[in-house]
Amino acid sequence: RHISTIDIEYAIELGYRVKLLAIARKGTGGIQQRVHPCMVRERATIAHVDGVNNAIVVQSDFAGTTIYEGPGAGESATASAVASDLVDIARQHRTPTFSVLTTQLEKQSSALMEQTSGPYYIRLMLVDKPGVIADIAACLRDQNVSVESMIQRSRNPGDVVPVVLTTHEAEEISIQRALHSIETLQSVLETPRMIRIEQI
Secondary structure, X not given: OOOOXXXXXXXXXXXXXXXEEEEEEEEOOEEEEXXXXXXXXXXXXXXXXXXXXXXXXXXXXXXXXXXXXXXXXOHHHHHHHHHHHHHHHHOOOOOOOOOOOHHHOOOOOEOOHHHOEEOEEEEEEEEOOOOHHHHHHHHHHHOOOXXXXXXXXXXXXXXXXXXXXXXXOEEHHHHHHHHHHHHOOOOEOOOOEEEEEOOO
């Protein structure tokens, strides 16, 4: 809900596309489960999934990366799914979601969102005056967040300008703390916008 046209334009300029992703990933801290807008590289297959199509990207140890794409929204796809469910109910077909009964599934711990890490896109609306970028850099430095790139369009001093940053890999909790500090600066006129960058 916080993605604007300007973010989509900057994403394209940086070589990304904005996609709504549902992510499930097993890591050392447990299973990550999250849904949010992400930036993915323009060359990634999932960047070109549009319209009524959905795609599932599966990364496994032995098969590598496999992608399954097809209609998942819109009138025909939805009608097909509903009709299929009704037929299954009528025939009393009850296939477990994971082909295993839920009572036989092994319980796993869940990873907290704060434990995730990756690169980030950050957009700020700043008053263009001396020292502002230094203040932003200090907020990021204090949380051990390293900047990979920055875009700032030159305007007249005192104007409000968008400044876009991308970071190297950082922890979610560090990004959140840095953004909280940045938002308290007098030169920052809007709530900072952040989009997670997924390496798919």
